[in-house]
Amino acid sequence: MSYPNINPKHSHLYSIFTMKCPRCKKTNLFTHQNPYNLRYLFSMEERCSVCHLKYESEIGFWWGAMYVAYALSCAIVLSLFVPLFFYFKIDVDNALIIDILITMCLIPLVFRFARALWVHLFYEKAEDMPQKNL
């Protein structure tokens, strides 16, 4: 069964980075597009308005995204610390302070990216099984 509203031009990678629906790749996952508007950081639509895919398939679904966010944050911390310490020769204390400040500024983006990545991991082939989450 195919969906006429699926946008074939967009790849899953494009949809993850633009935080679009994993099935139709048209609608936004989050109700407000600015991740730094912290009041709406967690606000997502329950279902896609175009293909009606339910994003949270079960209770606790987003817990996995927290692990993804943790892993991404660790990767960011390491990828910032190594050049600060080894290339710029900043001492450990100052490198860690700079590293943590930059990482803290990226938390809203990482959080949303982790959710988008998580929902795309689970619905990678969602267009092939549309009846699963209706």
Ligand SMILES: [Zn+2]
């Ligand atoms: Zn959709």
